[in-house]
Amino acid sequence: xPEVNLKKSQDQTVDKSAYVLxxxxxxxxxxxxxxxxxxxxxxxxxxxxxxxxxxxIGCLVFLILLRFLHCAWWLAFCSAVPALFVLxxxxxxxxxxxxxxxxxxxxxxxxxxxxxxxxxxxxxxxxGQSGRLxxxxxxxxxxxxxxxxxxxxxxHDPKGVIPIEVASDVAPDNRLGSLIMxxxxxxxITLLAGRRGFVRRSAGRRPVFED
Numbered sequence: 001x002p003e004v005n006l007k008k009s010q011d012q013t014v015d016k017s018a019y020v021l022x023x024x025x026x027x028x029x030x031x032x033x034x035x036x037x038x039x040x041x042x043x044x045x046x047x048x049x050x051x052x053x054x055x056x057i058g059c060l061v062f063l064i065l066l067r068f069l070h071c072a073w074w075l076a077f078c079s080a081v082p083a084l085f086v087l088x089x090x091x092x093x094x095x096x097x098x099x100x101x102x103x104x105x106x107x108x109x110x111x112x113x114x115x116x117x118x119x120x121x122x123x124x125x126x127x128g129q130s131g132r133l134x135x136x137x138x139x140x141x142x143x144x145x146x147x148x149x150x151x152x153x154x155x156h157d158p159k160g161v162i163p164i165e166v167a168s169d170v171a172p173d174n175r176l177g178s179l180i181m182x183x184x185x186x187x188x189i190t191l192l193a194g195r196r197g198f199v200r201r202s203a204g205r206r207p208v209f210e211d
Contacts, residue, residue, distance in 0.1 A: 023190060026069050027190045029062055030186040030190060031186075033055070033061070034086050036054075038051075038089075038093060045094065045098060046161040046162055048095070052091055059087060062083070063077075064076070071200040072197075076193075079186060079189050082182040082184075082185025084182070085179065085182030088175070089179025089180070090179055092175045095162045096170050096171065103155035103156060103162070104158055105167055107152070108151070108152055109152075110147065110150045113148055114136070123138050124138075124139070126154065135164040137164055153166065153167040154166055
């Protein structure tokens with residue numbers, strides 16, 4: 001009987017340094033996902049669906065790695081909250097920062113609303129100092145903020161790559177802050193998962209779904 005207990009104790013021994021390395025690797029993956037997806041967003045300006053898909057895949061990979069690190073599921077599911085900040089920040093920071101830096105700010109007047117004649121979504125025709133803008137200001141709301149005759153401060157991309165935006169809605173600093181908050185949240189959860197995962201594996205405990 002003592003030999004069996006000794007063997008069981010040896011089987012449950014976990015290399016602490018290796019687990020610290022595993023924790024750092026998972027943390028690094030989280031940082032890489034945030035950085036790479038922001039870069040993809042820059043490369044795919046005007047095509048938000050691309051960084052949305054790649055960001056979702058990256059967040060899913062991080063969640064799975066976190067589950068293996070923690071040796072349980074609940075912290076992995078908790079990482080979905082900062083993952084949302086990472087996804088939103090990495091997708092929206094690049095276009096808003098680009099629009100803020102090279103975009104043309106202009107006060108325009110709303111002269112027509114497509115929903116008034118065609119129904120469906122609202123596509124507002126805008127007229128500025130140089131005449132009618134090629135782009136429309138779109139809104140999917142039933143009761144949009146703007147009406148025909150209103151003056152609106154907008155930013156439009158002279159290259160036509162990034163859709164026109166209301167100036168007050170372009171806040172790259174807020175998007176960057178969201179991205180940083182998400183990464184910080186991931187970092188904290190990873191450190192906690194590494195500590196608890198080491199304890200769980202040392203005690204020979206397994207995830208509830210695998211018991």
